[in-house]
Amino acid sequence: MGTPITIALDAMGGDFGPSVVIPAAALSLIRHPETRYIIFGREDEIRAHLSKDSPLAAVSKIVHSEVAIAMDDKPSQALRYGRWKSSMWMALEAVKQGEAQAAVSAGNTGALMAMSKFCLRMLPGIERPAIAALWPTLRSESIVLDVGANVGATAKGLVDNANMGAALARALFQVEKPTIGLLNIGSEEVKGLEEIKRAAAALKAPGLPITYYGFVEGSDLGKGVVDVVVTEGFAGNIALKTAEGTAKQIGAYLKAAMTRSLMSRLGAVLAQGAFKALRAKMDTRTMNGGMFLGLNGVVIKSHGGADAVGFASAIDLGYDMAASGLVADIQRGVESFHNALQAKPEQALKAVAQ
Amino acid sequence: MGTPITIALDAMGGDFGPSVVIPAAALSLIRHPETRYIIFGREDEIRAHLSKDSPLAAVSKIVHSEVAIAMDDKPSQALRYGRWKSSMWMALEAVKQGEAQAAVSAGNTGALMAMSKFCLRMLPGIERPAIAALWPTLRSESIVLDVGANVGATAKGLVDNANMGAALARALFQVEKPTIGLLNIGSEEVKGLEEIKRAAAALKAPGLPITYYGFVEGSDLGKGVVDVVVTEGFAGNIALKTAEGTAKQIGAYLKAAMTRSLMSRLGAVLAQGAFKALRAKMDTRTMNGGMFLGLNGVVIKSHGGADAVGFASAIDLGYDMAASGLVADIQRGVESFHNALQAKPEQALKAVAQ
Known part of the structure; x- marks a missing residue:
């Protein structure tokens, strides 16, 4: 029951x-x-x-x-x-x-x-809400946030997102100390990444209810290397939409390839079980639902074009988030995360730079 | 000859x-x-x-x-x-x-x-270089820039990228007035998008050697709706790597699906011509080469792990860029683009908001 x-x-x-x-x-x-x-x-x-x-x-x-x-x-x-x-x-x-x-x-x-x-209203201590998405990966699923609520990375915003994403991972994946990655680009000395580095330093603080993994790149999203990928809303939204677009693009290539000759059409008929499994794997309806985090309550945004199967997934997410006591868990995390951010950030930053 | x-x-x-x-x-x-x-x-x-x-x-x-x-x-x-x-x-x-x-x-x-x-050295009037990438699309190819040279959008930087990307499109695609899209997210009233809106207003100025299309989202990249997609380096790099990662992820799903039963394996054998065509379509080696723009000269960065086929594509790009007089074309564009940015930006911004 x-x-x-x-x-x-x-x-x-x-x-x-x-x-x-x-x-x-x-x-x-x-x-x-x-x-x-x-x-x-x-x-x-x-x-x-x-x-x-x-x-x-x-x-x-x-x-x-x-x-x-x-x-x-x-x-x-x-x-x-x-x-x-x-x-x-x-x-x-x-x-x-x-x-x-x-x-x-x-x-x-x-x-x-x-x-x-x-x-x-926002939870006390959280300045900006985030929208979290479930991301299908080669391992299972990851949570990616923010995918569009706020633009621009601040260290505090990224740390808040890490906290909220971790609480969501505990609720949805039943892991005690979720692994957290910060979305970043490969180049070492590009200006403008200071806030991400400061967030990284804060997330390394001992005692937090997470396992900080380090930086992840766009190419790592589909691999599922971490439970939670943290970013600001612009890059997160671009990543999400780009992945959806790429999946559709490859689907179109595949369809064109499989209908180009009699042999390939015959092959496609024989392999129809395989294609059905592939379609199920790529069915974005089961991943439908943008989870609004940082609010005094659980809110889920379904895709506007979702059918009943898709909208039902969004309802399921709402059920799981409510049943798990997610909002209280996020609230508990706020204080320890913010202490981590404020504890000698310069020192922590030096440690990161080494 | x-x-x-x-x-x-x-x-x-x-x-x-x-x-x-x-x-x-x-x-x-x-x-x-x-x-x-x-x-x-x-x-x-x-x-x-x-x-x-x-x-x-x-x-x-x-x-x-x-x-x-x-x-x-x-x-x-x-x-x-x-x-x-x-x-x-x-x-x-x-x-x-x-x-x-x-x-x-x-x-x-x-x-x-x-x-x-x-x-x-940089070209006079250009403050920040950009790295441009070729992006395979359902139509043919687009140019996406910046994919990692600089982080953070400024209106001037985005307009410079549009100018440089347009010159590159003229060189590589032989189009006189390339279509330009600005990468953006769907939400209307998110803070932090002012610089993108200012760039949009500038790109609408009459007389520029481009056709300004408007905003494009991550999901539009693979469709090839424009010749050139303009963004700042963080989101551009995340988009590029996410698309590469998603393609690999779907490739892995496809492989798993096609080997799961005797029937699907047989189907795969019959359709091997189709799969070969699909692999060719998804062969990132032919798109290898990050084009450095904004410099007094043509520089191409090949992927570090490229094989001879991939590195040869990067050399081909260098050949095409040099043969087309790209650097001089970018230089010619600088002044008109900057005038567009400075011409009554407030007025232009109001026009955009309507």
Whole structure:
């Protein structure tokens, strides 16, 4: 028997709204039968989909909202017209009030982040939130953060990301001292890497609940050399999107190659089991869900174009994060990490330079 | 009949030294029979390899050097012991003196960049050099820069990169007004993107010898939506390495999938022509060569682990860049690009925000 968790769903987000969100909730409910849902959005639309699934209807409460946040609104616009009354805001408010333990939305990323900061507030001691992503690797999965919440590396921001990523790895991978790598480029003496070096020095401090691995490069991401890869949001977002794009590009090459001759088409038919396994391996839907970290509560952003399988993965993530007591774990980590950063940074930096 | 070009080769760089550099020069000579070589390094070693290839020997001059730059030296160390007398420095000096029109080395990137700046100097008006890479795309190839010379985006640096990348695209792709995209992340209101927005405003100025496309994301790199993708060196390097890593990761998945059952192995045998075509498509050796831009001369950095096929691609790039008059073209672009940046940036920025 798992932990009973209530999840707040923004039914109006994403490209498909309730027609994806409700079937997704049904899928996740099969995996976590203890889940309860509060579903925010247009009641008639939600009810139409919910009526098809009585086990889901039995554990769900609908809260009507007229206002849906558009996918292309700027965060400031969304806040102006959607505060208090949009389905997105109301899902977050349910987490704030303790009625739900996680909120999941496929809506506009910038709006969801802005509302999350406004509604839930940052954890004390954390200045900037981060978005964490699961990254499929040759070993299993890594966590990569930040993939787009904040631009520009500061040592404190990177150390915060390490702390939050470590707490997430404990929650999702059940490892006590996750291995942490700092994303960096190979060149030794390039200017502008001082903040990364300062963060590295801080992460080497004794007593932290992590195992600091060192620098990792872009080529290490897919190898899975560490549990958590820490970076700032610009490079992290570029890395994530580049990997997705490269996977699609190679998929297109492969398809073209396998259909170019009769022999290759025949080979493809014989190997169709293999290609099915490959597709499953490269199915980004199972990795769907940007995890917002550093807030007073669990918020998951699903890809706007996700189908029910993809959105269900995002709900699963919300369940796991809530059930593990992630927010409290991050909060506990803040102090020790910040002490590490402040403890004689110059001395630590010298040690790194040697 | 092509243009006669003399190329200075650092025979001592990379993991394999003359045993790769000399056969590579022979390969490139077949494609460009007008090439002449000056080969710098240990004379006996070079001569041993050169004696096996009389066409190459006939167009090559050896200049002896005792000093080779180690692959793991810091740039400052390399400069201290290798200035004037290392094979790397001497190859650059040959370009400076006009004896050669391009230098190619597989040595330590940081050392080669530091020595290039010291020996050749920057072009007037350009503050920071960039490293450009060829990026295979679904359409053909794009140029991506900077992939690691400098960290941190400044509007001027990005505009310089656009200018240099455009000149390179004119040289390599024979397009008159190359399309330019600025690498960015999707979020609208993230702080820290001001410099990118300023660069975008400048690149929209009328009369520049480019077609400004707009922002591109990491997922667009493999699609080939523009001729030139402009970014700063940290994100560019992360993108390049992430794409390489993802390609290897998918290659490993594919191999595992194709050998998992008798049927898939049989399918793989039938489709071996297809897989050969796929491997050729994904062969990074043909894209080998980091092009140093912004210097008073053409310098190519080959991957340290490149084989003769890979190093020959780097020589080919050097040939094409030298034959096209690239450096003069970049120089011509500097002034108009800088005027674009300085022309009422506030006004231009407002136009972008609308």
